[in-house]
Amino acid sequence: MSRPLTLHPDRLLPADPTTRAAARTLYESVAKLPIVSPHGHTNPAWYAENQPFADPASLFIVPDHYVFRMLYSQGVKMEDLGVPRIDGGRIETDPRRIWRRFAENFHVLRGTPSAMWLAHAFHEVLGIDERLEAGNADAIYDHIDACLKRPEFRPRALFERFGIEVLSTTETPLDDLRHHRAIAASGWTGRVVTAFRPDIVCDPDMPRFHADVAELGRITGRDVASWDGYLAALADRRRYFIEYGGCTSTDHGHPTAFTADLPRHEAEALFRRIMAGDAAPDDVELFRGQMLTEMAAMSLVDGLVMQIHPGAMRSQNELVKRVFGEAKGDDWPSATDYVHDLKPLLDRFGNERDLTIILFTLDETTYSRELAPLAGHYPALKLGPAWWFHDSPEGIRRYREQVTETAGFYNTVGFNDDTRAFLSIPARHDVARRIDCGYLGRLVAEHRIDMDDALEVAHDLTYRLVKKAYRL
Template identity: 70%
Template sequence: MLHPDRLFSSDPTQRAIARRLYAEVQNLPIVSPHGHTDPSWFALNEAFPDPAALFVKPDHYAFRMLYSQGVPMESLGVPRRDGGAVETDSRKIWRLLAEHWHLFPGTPTRMWLEHAFETAFGVTERLSPATADGIYDRIEACLRTPEFRPRALFERFNIEVLATTESPLDPLDHHKAIRESGWKGRVITAFRPDPVVDPEFEGFQANVATLGVLTGEDTTSWKGYLAALENRRRYFKEVGGATSTDHGHPTAVTADLSTAEAEALFAKALRGTVTAAEAELFRGQMLTEMARMSLEDGLVMQIHPGSVRNHNAPVFERFGRDKGCDIPSATEYVRALKPLLDRFGNERDLTIILFTLDETSYSRELAPLAGHYPALRLGPAWWFHDSPEGMRRFREMTTETAGFYNTVGFNDDTRAFCSIPARHDVARRIDCAFLARLVAEHRVDEDEAVEVATDLAYRLAKNAYKL
């Protein structure tokens, strides 16, 4: 199924160059500096239960496509919040996927799944109702062997380092267990403080109180609250090996309030009486506070703004978060980031990595900003845009203004462990294909392209995330 030249231009000149570039980067170790895999996999190292549990139930890319065409999520085994009945027969779920396989041509989901099927499990037939059972059996048999336990796969995937993402309230027990186990795989955490810095997050007040308990700080005062966050960041660095923080706000708004204003706003947030605009302002202030802390403790800062979370109210009510119902919206950066940038944008020892779901911002806002401010870098094409066409547009719309070196290589950002090698492979191929076009059009020399390809595949992520 996997052609060795996939994703390269069919033009022979470009293809030949792309092949040579790809040969240089194909086998480099995977650096995965941002994602959402489950650290318990590597702590416990238990077998994955079955093909549907591995590939369908947890993958909102897969089940949102089936849902869009009328397949109920219950029949795909997606758990209901109220514990109501859902399909438990994994083979039936797998067959449903196979019956709807014709929906996926041209999507990255198709490419990631086939890559995993073939390279990890040796499947070489296309999924279909006729082949569904055979493929299911093969994958299931593999999963029962030690070679398919999480740590073995981690090693086979040639992962040099893998970052997960945790709430400040997480005790990081799995990360501790991994370190104490003596296993050499490097799995680190990232500090994602949304639950304690966003007044609109479920349980914000309780979360802030818990943060106080965990850190021994008085989080009812602004000063104590900041100290608690600093404390917890330290804990994430020391215990979880964190080198970065991550911030998933609805917008990119930042603020730079006086201490008195910030104190008053925080008090209001704790009382639960902030308006939507005040909640936005508070989140914005916290981004600036986080930048200040990053300058002090060296954690790299990631901002992932612009997702309208849980857009589908009935589905959210029945199934909860992360069910394929988050929808991007237009996101402004130039005015939004100004307060933070006026204060910290010129710092050479600070790294803020910006992501977007709004591709219009690439050439209009993000590349011009990152091509100027020393503190800014551009994260790779994200989420819906983490795809061949999306990655190509990212390079076409950012390179001329920001160059390659204000970007940070690739993040897979995935919850689906087996998709990691596929996603990195797609990124490497698309970057090689893009560079091959530049070489073929005599815009970049091939020796330079080799350097750039290697940096994009490996070094840039390692450097930008201090790994």
């Protein structure tokens, strides 16, 4: 006999009755506010073409590394979950069989954010009232599959149903933005913008760096063999992203937060070494650091908000990287040093009031020691929300506890979902709203903030701060 799937109305709110009552009042005031999703990785083709999602497995399992990394840790092969191999080798292609395997192992997600996000999507979006398990896998698969064939479950209809006001995807400088241009030409009123992610042509450790820089030169008509031509080509593509993708932000996923501000002749010499393939490992890190400073300079000209996402050791599992490629759930948090690494950039641009640089971290130890003090001082800096591995109830709660005393609320930028899993977007934002209201509810219960101020802060954290920070 299947077990019921229910969502308690007070889930994630504090257990203490007085604090919970305050948190509930705050949550009810923001629960239905529009979703602003300023950073994510959903496919813009979904909104451009508005075709039905293919099947439950390709919607919930194959693209979601939060899900398949946990099953992989329990010995489930990625091939058996339909994750494509680089070499085109054999994988499971029957979505029903993938779903059954997922259902058999669904219990391993207990206690994780993925379990909460999936429960929300199943119950609130798809109307499922049973917990997924092996015995009902086919019945739930058939229910979801039938839903996906209906017009109200197409991407644009769900976008509107979720109350998404604006959503950002992420593209490289080589993308022609055809899907964003198609959305703009379609007459649909949903707002989907792009973010400019230049890593493939700013990080010499990228596997196709030289070929991609050459392609950057080809599509811009610039001489990218020269330092000036290379920078001009990047500036051209930023303008293209603004004009044809509604772009308001850049995104930089460097291994560290290291920055540099070299004299022009040294920067040119470094670029020549990089392009000649003669660079030492220290040169690669120096070049990445110089490019963060160059991007900040460009942002002062074109107004794009900078996001810096350092501190991830990418593709740590060599076997997974070799067989399946990158972004397959094998990226790890690593230690960061923001105070020293950012100093060259901050010496030049930290006091600029017309520049916004949003800092993220996977190294939680830096929140109270480094990031909150930095954002609590420099006009150009803001703190990004708890990101990846920490975009969870405990992670979001720790974030507020560690940064608020030093940075306040108004040097933070709300929440972003950073997801490839479209149906998890409302769930993720709901979790953030509940945790933030729980934190504010405690401040009210402890008489550290009045309820009227807390209501205003809750609205700011949910909606206003993100729109202001990302210039949306």
